[in-house]
Amino acid sequence: MQQVIGIDLGGTNLRVAVVNEDGTLVKETSTPTDSDRGPEAIIEDMIRFITDFQVEFPGITGVGIGSPGPLDAETGVILNPPNLPGWKHVPLTKQIREAVNLPVFLENDANVAALAEATSGAGVGYESVYYITWSTGIGGGFVLKGKLQPGSAGYAGEIGNMIVQPGGTQYATLNPGALEAVASGTAIGLEGKRQLGIDGGAEAVFNLANKGNTEAKRIIDDAMDYLAIGIANITFALDPSLFILGGGVMQAGDELLTSLHEKVHSILYEGQKVEMKKATLGGKAGVIGAAQLALA
Numbered sequence: 001m002q003q004v005i006g007i008d009l010g011g012t013n014l015r016v017a018v019v020n021e022d023g024t025l026v027k028e029t030s031t032p033t034d035s036d037r038g039p040e041a042i043i044e045d046m047i048r049f050i051t052d053f054q055v056e057f058p059g060i061t062g063v064g065i066g067s068p069g070p071l072d073a074e075t076g077v078i079l080n081p082p083n084l085p086g087w088k089h090v091p092l093t094k095q096i097r098e099a100v101n102l103p104v105f106l107e108n109d110a111n112v113a114a115l116a117e118a119t120s121g122a123g124v125g126y127e128s129v130y131y132i133t134w135s136t137g138i139g140g141g142f143v144l145k146g147k148l149q150p151g152s153a154g155y156a157g158e159i160g161n162m163i164v165q166p167g168g169t170q171y172a173t174l175n176p177g178a179l180e181a182v183a184s185g186t187a188i189g190l191e192g193k194r195q196l197g198i199d200g201g202a203e204a205v206f207n208l209a210n211k212g213n214t215e216a217k218r219i220i221d222d223a224m225d226y227l228a229i230g231i232a233n234i235t236f237a238l239d240p241s242l243f244i245l246g247g248g249v250m251q252a253g254d255e256l257l258t259s260l261h262e263k264v265h266s267i268l269y270e271g272q273k274v275e276m277k278k279a280t281l282g283g284k285a286g287v288i289g290a291a292q293l294a295l296a
Contacts (some may be wrong), residue, residue, distance in 0.1 A: 003060050004294040005050055008109065008286025009067040011035060011136040012248075014042060015283065016049040016112075018057050019291035027053070027110045028178075038086045039078075041274030047099045054100065062103040063096065064293030066112035066286045068137060069148055073154045076106045082160075082172030082180065083137045105293040106152070109133070110157055112289030113246060114141025115148045121281040122244045125129045130240040131279070132159070134227065135247030138180040142238060160184070164229045183226040185249045206252045224256070228263035235264070235274055246279030254278065270292060 002021040008014070009032060017028035029049055035105060046065075054060055068081035076093025078084070093104040097231030123129035129143045140157040142149045150156050160180035168177030171187065181187055189201030196215055198204050208216035231243060250256060261276050268274065279285060 002288055002295065003057055004291045005053055005060055005063045006112075006287035006289070006291030006294075007034070007046060007049075007063065007065040008112075008283075008290060009042070009046075009065060009084075010109065010286065011068060011081075013277055013283075014045055015287050016023075016046065017284075017287035017291065018053050018060065019288055021295055023116075023288055023292070025288060026057070028284070028287060029064035033084075035084050035086075039084070039090045039092075043092065043095055046096060049098070050100045050110070053104075060102065060107070062294030064105045064107070064112070064290040064295075065092065065096075066107055066109040066290040066293075067092070069108040069110075069139065069158055070073075070155065071106060071108060073105075073107050073150065073184055076104065078106075080173055081137075082174055083186070084272060084284065089109070103294065104258075107148075107290070108139065108141065108154070108157060108285055110139030111148055111150060111292065113281075113285040114143050114157070114244075114289070115292055116281055116285040116291065117244045117246065117279050118143035118291030119292075122277045123242055124242040128238070128240040129242050129244060130234055131244045132183070132227075132231070132237060134245055134249040136181075136185050138184045138227070138230075138247075142240065159230055159234065162224045162230055162233065164233075173277040179226060179230045183223040183230070188223050188249070191222075192216065195219060202249060204250075224263060225259055228267060231260070231264045231274070232266060232267035233278075235268060235272070241275065243274060243276045244279050245276065246285060247252065251277055290292075 018026040046210040070079045078090045097104040118129040138160040140159040165177035171181035186200035192205035
């Protein structure tokens with residue numbers, strides 16, 4: 001059975017796994033990304049993990065990488081992701097290919113998670129699936145009949161830069177008022193710091209909200225309002241059979257999905273319905289989906 005390596009390059013964690021051609025995860029390892037170290041140190045981590053797996057699993061045939069965008073999947077270059085400081089025009093696939101002597105493929109992290117969830121997770125049995133990762137950043141991917149739809153230049157699904165608050169909050173290289181700038185876990189954490197003076201990111205805000213703090217609840221509710229606008233916009237444009245929501249913020253509680261569902265339906269046409277599910281593959285979606293790139 002063919003075996004490949006999937007890499008999930010996240011803003012928080014770097015995950016690397018050996019995956020069988022049927023999507024079974026064989027072995028996984030991870031480490032904090034610590035993006036402040038810069039791209040070269042993190043690429044060295046990737047190469048070390050790959051070479052270790054090559055020794056243990058000598059039949060590995062390729063490597064697939066899911067990374068925050070924007071990126072150029074065709075050339076294998078990471079362009080300038082907001083959540084990976086210093087990663088500007090980094091020829092990632094070339095560097096890794098030369099180091100490990102394997103074919104290397106690159107795709108947006110939300111796209112690979114979408115592919116995994118649609119074909120092996122919560123989207124099994126649905127014709128069209130739109131996956132949204134709600135985490136440090138916000139991204140998306142559209143899978144139609146089991147095939148990823150990257151768009152003409154690979155930018156389909158880059159919903160983090162969708163403007164939902166015209167002239168609003170500016171974050172990193174995103175448009176002012178972009179969805180990621182006002183609704184991501186990072187945005188929730190920054191508002192917690194600005195409005196409540198608390199550190200600890202989004203988790204600290206959710207913890208405070210769970211204790212009944214009304215200001216913390218309002219910060220979360222505002223973020224959900226913006227995310228609902230984004231989901232409604234996607235619905236108007238694509239009308240997918242199912243939305244799947246994953247990412248770290250979704251771990252805050254199942255009630256988030258219920259509330260978000262209500263907010264989305266308040267924006268849609270009367271009688272228009274949207275089905276939404278929580279992702280089922282968890283942190284494994286990124287490596288499983290990335291590995292599928294090397295099986296194509």
